[in-house]
Amino acid sequence: MAVEWAGLSPALLVPLDRSRTEPLRVQLESGLRDAIRSGRLGAGERLPSSRELARELGVSRGLVQECYGQLHAEGYLDARIGSATRVAAVAGKPAPGPVAPPERAAQLRIDFRTGVPDLAGFPRTDWVWAQRELCRRTPTAGLDYGDPRGSQPAREVLAGYLRRVRAAAIDPEHLVVCTGFAQGLGLVLAVLARSKVRRVGFEDPGYGEGETLTAAARAGITAIPVPVDQDGIQVDALAASGAQAVVLTPAHQWPTGVVLAPQRRHALLDWANRTGATIIEDDYDAEFRYDREPVGAMQGLGPDRVVGLGTVSKSLAPAVRLGWILCPPALAAEIAHDKQLADRGTPVFDQLAVAMLIESGRYDRHLRRMRSSYASRRRVLIEALAEHAPAVKLTGLAAGFHAVAHLPAGVDEQIVVAAARQRSVGLYGMSGYRASGATTPAQLVLGFGNLSERAIRSGVEAVADLLR
Numbered sequence: 001m002a003v004e005w006a007g008l009s010p011a012l013l014v015p016l017d018r019s020r021t022e023p024l025r026v027q028l029e030s031g032l033r034d035a036i037r038s039g040r041l042g043a044g045e046r047l048p049s050s051r052e053l054a055r056e057l058g059v060s061r062g063l064v065q066e067c068y069g070q071l072h073a074e075g076y077l078d079a080r081i082g083s084a085t086r087v088a089a090v091a092g093k094p095a096p097g098p099v100a101p102p103e104r105a106a107q108l109r110i111d112f113r114t115g116v117p118d119l120a121g122f123p124r125t126d127w128v129w130a131q132r133e134l135c136r137r138t139p140t141a142g143l144d145y146g147d148p149r150g151s152q153p154a155r156e157v158l159a160g161y162l163r164r165v166r167a168a169a170i171d172p173e174h175l176v177v178c179t180g181f182a183q184g185l186g187l188v189l190a191v192l193a194r195s196k197v198r199r200v201g202f203e204d205p206g207y208g209e210g211e212t213l214t215a216a217a218r219a220g221i222t223a224i225p226v227p228v229d230q231d232g233i234q235v236d237a238l239a240a241s242g243a244q245a246v247v248l249t250p251a252h253q254w255p256t257g258v259v260l261a262p263q264r265r266h267a268l269l270d271w272a273n274r275t276g277a278t279i280i281e282d283d284y285d286a287e288f289r290y291d292r293e294p295v296g297a298m299q300g301l302g303p304d305r306v307v308g309l310g311t312v313s314k315s316l317a318p319a320v321r322l323g324w325i326l327c328p329p330a331l332a333a334e335i336a337h338d339k340q341l342a343d344r345g346t347p348v349f350d351q352l353a354v355a356m357l358i359e360s361g362r363y364d365r366h367l368r369r370m371r372s373s374y375a376s377r378r379r380v381l382i383e384a385l386a387e388h389a390p391a392v393k394l395t396g397l398a399a400g401f402h403a404v405a406h407l408p409a410g411v412d413e414q415i416v417v418a419a420a421r422q423r424s425v426g427l428y429g430m431s432g433y434r435a436s437g438a439t440t441p442a443q444l445v446l447g448f449g450n451l452s453e454r455a456i457r458s459g460v461e462a463v464a465d466l467l468r
């Protein structure tokens, strides 16, 4: 069969078979019609000019013009003099918009969903400035495949920043830039699984049943829940569990918000040194601390035993998909190799854009602004609950942008969550983060990062009677 793909160039892909008796014009017409009907060409999408398409297909321009004319007459195409031929609005499925917002947000009037920073606070102007500068300045050779660990200048800036701000002990040679915590954890677990790690401890409450535990299962690793109390993970229970590694959030435990106590940090490192275990530190929101001394990253205390995972999902936005792995030297080469196999490296302009924001001081300025904005939102949450539901106790507020609301005795967490949803307010129970799924003690995890002060106030007012 002599099928040619019209436009092996990326302009438009329509199959033409010169061995068939069916005229080329008819083939082109039906190819385009099918593409529009199936939605492959969306409403409003621009078609190549008749001259371009004729050249690509090796047919006469007149043939393409005839074909466009026919489809225009049938209502499939819009053609206006002086502008490009496009798929007619009524004919095609709508072309995808820029980025569809998640449905959940659309359904709820006020959503106390956790884990989302103030998306409107994203420093768009700074980001555009950095990307434009990079695009202008990057030499042609810089567009080639690079080091899978990330661009050297970006790693240097990140390592310097993390040494300065998180007291990390990291050399850029052992830093691997990745696309966020999720990828970083997946890569690290896969490397550990190959070195016969079979049991990994996770904090309980912790990531819940979600993707993080699925990632462990995918790597062939059994996730062992280890209880967390007011001082963080219980190291004795971890040691007794037979885990060969642990994933934890020392600076601001997810989701209880407690800080890993200094004696626990030391006990944890002792355990790791004694048993050869690996500590995987999820340092996800430490930039935003309010009423305590900053807590350094554990990685700085034990760079040979601790893998540090960081992300800009909280400091900038989840959509940026950028993070880093601070690798113990013994694991660095293998993690870098897996990163190479996974995707040949993280988008270079994005790494460099974050590095430019850091170097220019814009990142610090953004963090200062966001810290003050989250601090105000946090204050509003405290005040609104004190006023409308004083029996609710809040904890875990020292950092980040979520808090734990302890419901009064006799209040059923699940009933509250369901009733709030009826009022178009999204609330989330702690049971979703507990390994056992237990609904007592009744607690809510309230995210306030992406809610305005007014939304926080009206959200609390809307559900206050349920919380009493």
Ligand SMILES: Cc1ncc(COP(=O)(O)O)c(C=O)c1O
Pocket: 114, 115, 116, 179, 180, 181, 182, 183, 249, 254, 282, 284, 310, 311, 312, 313, 318, 322, 323
């Ligand atoms: C506990 C915790 N760690 C890390 C992250 C960030 O993950 P990623 O960098 O893949 O966006 C999140 C996101 O919600 C989180 O809740």
